[in-house]
Amino acid sequence: MSDPHDRTTDSLGDFFDNVPTASTPLPGREVRDEPLPGSRRALREAAAREAAARESAGREHPPRAGDETRQVPAQPEPASVAQPAAPAEAPAAAPAEQTPADDSDHPIDALFAPESAVDAPRRRRGRGCLIALIILLVIGGGIAAGGAWVYSTYQDKIDDIMGWGEPKDYEPGLATGEAYVTIKKGDTGSPVSTALFEAKVTKTDRVFYDYLIENEPNATFFPGVYKLQQKMTAKDALKALEDPENRMENAVRIAEGSTVDSSLPRIAEGVGIPLEELQAAVKDPKVYDVDAQNLEGWLFPAVYTFDPGASAKDVIAAMVDRTRESLKKAGVPDAEAQRVLTIASSIEREARTPDFPKVSRVIQNRIDDGMMLQMDSTAQYGYGELHAGKASTSKEAQFDDNPWNTYVITGLPATPIANAGDAAIDAAMHPADGPWLYFVTVDFSTGETQFSESYEQHQKGIGRLADWCSANPDYKGC
DSSP, X not given: OOOHHHHHXXXXXXXXXXXXXXXXXXXXXXXXXXXXXXSHHHHHHHHHHHHHHHHHHHHHSOOOTTOGGGOOOOOOOOOOSSSOOOOOOSGGGHHHHHSOOOTTOOHHHHTTSOOOSTTXXXXXXXXXXXXXXXXXXXXXXXXXXXXXXXXXXXXXXXXXXXXXXXXXXXXXXXXXEEEEEEEOTTOOHHHHHHHHHHTTSSSSSSHHHHHHXXXXXXXXXXXXXXXXXXSOOHHHHHHHHHOGGGEETTEEEOOTTOOHHHHHHHHHHHHOOOHHHHHHHTSOGGGGTOOSSSOTTOSOOSEEEOOTTOOHHHHHHHHHHHHHHHHHHTTOOGGGHHHHHHHHHHHHHHSOGGXXXXXXXXXXXXXXXXXXXXOHHHHHHHHTXXXXXXXXXXXXXXXXXXXXXXTTSSSSOSSOOSOOOHHHHHHHHSOOOOOOOEEEEEETTTTEEEEESSHXXXXXXXXXXXHHHHHOTTSTBO
């Protein structure tokens, strides 16, 4: 009966049958003529000698008639060291295969040892071991590949559970510089945590909130502008917010990208001026020598401190004056102030600071080519949903016919749509060089933005954003 391994491993067997036997011993190793006691070779040679002795005895006592079926075939002479003998087929040779092998007779060793006719059973068993080893390697490789995929897909969550990866909080002792944080009336831990992160006080958006939940769940925050430092630990940031000395009296911070409507309530809270007085103070731009239909874009984003008793007009005038300083610094002629602020306001709302000059170039290229700007921020502003928290525009806003919606009109919006900072104003005056006509943010977590020259390239960028939002459906902006 043939061995079942021979039928399943013919292709592997052909390979091993053709592996040449080493003819030259390895340097420094002794070639032994005598087999090691207890080794398979010793047992095989002993079996061969025993079979030869029985054959000799059989010649002296010939078998009787009818005994042919029990006749033992003639056995070859014991092999020399150069040519090992084939195993005896006599029944006496069977126990030799059941004798425990020495330490060198490991199944793994059998995969790589030189083979001969004598080692045929051993070779077949070696093939089986090789197949088992290959299967284990394949399974192990599959598990490893699966594990790598799981880790790459859920790395953040796994690192968070296991405590691996980049720490979410700054190390103590890194605090430096100044940072201003505005806390509005009614703010709780979550918006305060975001405000700290946006001011570069804390390392991540949620680290302060997580610290509150674990250590100070009943913390109370009072509205105002607080002077802190950048790169603070969550623990130190909480201590700083609880220290009255860090709360600036009669102070307010106007944020980049904010509007008149969103800024006036902050001014009222920080400075203590009634909101109605501030609303009255911004009605007539001519009071501040501004030639525009409103003061949108003229309340410069910065931190302001006012003397007690300052009027609403004093506050607004200080902000308009600060805008003129930024325009002058960027080299903007007085006659171009409103136009530059309009471009700068779109830049401020559409991109992150490093991309400002490239976005400015896209605006200029589209204007030069007679194309509509088609910027979501302008459609959102005109429809009243600029602060809705969405990056994309609703269908209602996109098709609403108003003088700010650049999906409907050609050219710039009727007025600025937000308060632009120094970087955006400078970029509006000094766009980068490039052929781009389109841009789209493809990763809201990093702000990565793709700039394209053709519509086809732009569509691929939109697809990248859709894929990112599909993987991060709860992220703000999707």
